[in-house]
Amino acid sequence: MTSVSVIGKGITKFGKTNQTIKSLMLAACREAIVDAGRPKVDAVFVGNFAAGSLANQEILGSVLTNELGLGNVPSVKVEGACASGGIAFRQAYQLVKSGEYETVLVAGGEKMTGIDTKTVTKAINLAMDNDSNEGASGLTFPGFFGVLANRYMYEYGAEKRHLAMVALKNRKYAVSNPIAQFRKNTSIEEIMEARPITDPLGLFDCSPITDGAAAVVIQKGSLGVEILASGQASGTPLMQEVENILHMPATRESANDAYKKAGIEPEDVDVVELHDCFSMTEIVAIEELGFFEKGKGWKAVEEDLTKHGGTVPVNTSGGLLSKGHPIGATGISQIIQIVDQLNNHACNQVDNARIGLAQNLGGTGAYSTVHIFKKKGA
């Protein structure tokens, strides 16, 4: 079995910037290549969702490869909504594992600010099935996850304050993360009383609009944090076809795929980054990833089981909610936080972290990737 490991990483500050997508992504890529010790790169995989609509730029694979001076190596952009970064990483990993390439640069990025809200909202909705009555009716992502949250509270007895607890935890973690978009301390009261976005979700329950880029270099061998397994699954992009809105089959199936390949159980995971596009999504994800029983995620949050000292610390980077959510960059930034944790120099370091997991969701459950990592030499 060929080992593949993460040997370099680079990430920009997440937030609002005047930089272009090209300059953001170049910054992250250069940092990753230098961090990896400037190896010969055999291919470039780019995760990006909507630069065509938001940043007037496709062909990011070629643009970055050329500007970085990497020569004529194969390059490509990969799109899978908010899971674009996770899918790009997966493909690069699969092709290194198979021996097709030895060293690959994987970069993710998105430029979302400085554009009028209507254009951004329309671009985000490209991750719905728009050739459907749902697309025509104007269903949005906060709308979908708001329905999910209401149903969850009705079925399992959770309350709005449990959503707020997730947002507060992630904000507290973000305070220590130098690249996070929101680093100002807050309180449960401020979160509960914030401007409503879609009932029951308030401003702090929703991930923000963010610019940012992240990149990693992966390589055959055991020089860095080892990639133990990759899982990916698709799910329906249509709300009307969801069998049970409280389940996210793509999340569950991508996780089961990865656990099986890695030969581990959820109990073996020491630290997790997961896709908290909304506070509610984090609660469903900790259930679907097998850390807590279905319907008990809110209880785990109430009992601090997703913090340091609990069952498993979740989103120690601040998560999408407070670190920010530059769509194409998100999946790679999650992996960087896990790599930092397993290298023992993360913000909000988890003691003795040996196994880490990163989960990246696309759309309302249209895609999910799960990657499992192991500390070097562990």
Added chain:
Amino acid sequence: MTSVSVIGKGITKFGKTNQTIKSLMLAACREAIVDAGRPKVDAVFVGNFAAGSLANQEILGSVLTNELGLGNVPSVKVEGACASGGIAFRQAYQLVKSGEYETVLVAGGEKMTGIDTKTVTKAINLAMDNDSNEGASGLTFPGFFGVLANRYMYEYGAEKRHLAMVALKNRKYAVSNPIAQFRKNTSIEEIMEARPITDPLGLFDCSPITDGAAAVVIQKGSLGVEILASGQASGTPLMQEVENILHMPATRESANDAYKKAGIEPEDVDVVELHDCFSMTEIVAIEELGFFEKGKGWKAVEEDLTKHGGTVPVNTSGGLLSKGHPIGATGISQIIQIVDQLNNHACNQVDNARIGLAQNLGGTGAYSTVHIFKKKGA
């Protein structure tokens, strides 16, 4: 060495249609799956350039996978400008060859008509590096290839009529292709006198705006036409960085990579589909692919060496110029024509075709893929 072969194909009529990108692509996918004998599909790769900008739809991987009822299998959209289809095919092939998947559906599509010309032109220009003075100055694709054509004529003594001969050949082939966009016979005079687009290129020298979709099913084993090799290279997306505008390094390097892996020489190729986005591009490509010496491609065209009975018949489908160029579909449609040739039931069938080659270009040389195929049992 694992064999991988093309076991099913589906393609829509190319041209103007009122269908959505989803319905076009579903039609091609369903035809391919039925043609393949309805195998269990393990993953879906979609090649598409700009559906976000042109068709209000991203997440085509998930949309198609769900609508086709393929379950929770991994899916993704791959973008590499006009080479999106070729790159999607390559990735699927690499992952079947490596044993990651056994059977994969690869679909390409684009919906380009019914939209105002300004929007379409802007979308096509997403395949330039727009964070550059070239992007700002408004360089277009006809502009780039017009400069190339003028320089080629100046250096090598070719004339406008040699460009017209390429366009005429491809139109004559398209007349016999039931899915081609333009099937009306024409003459060298009509082509020479057609409306100028950018000097020296006239209307018939430029590929059209087209809707269409194409799909193939590939599988481990030797059930169908065998995929012998895949080559891919990147090149600069900036005109100012092109060392010699008469060379297309990405085309040459992707071809050399593929020849080497297949263990063949250009002389072994019996039939070719290549990326004639402009008539001029075909002449450069037959040189870069090694069929004719640099600067002699126009002579080969004059001497009918790219037709039946010549050195190697090129673009027997009608090519992008007359079959049409629905961007994401193009790379897959080229492969379908080669597969049909090697299965001995193509339009404009080449007698005893045993080895075929398909070359797909992205941008002004930003990407190129080359795939080499072998007749079943040959």
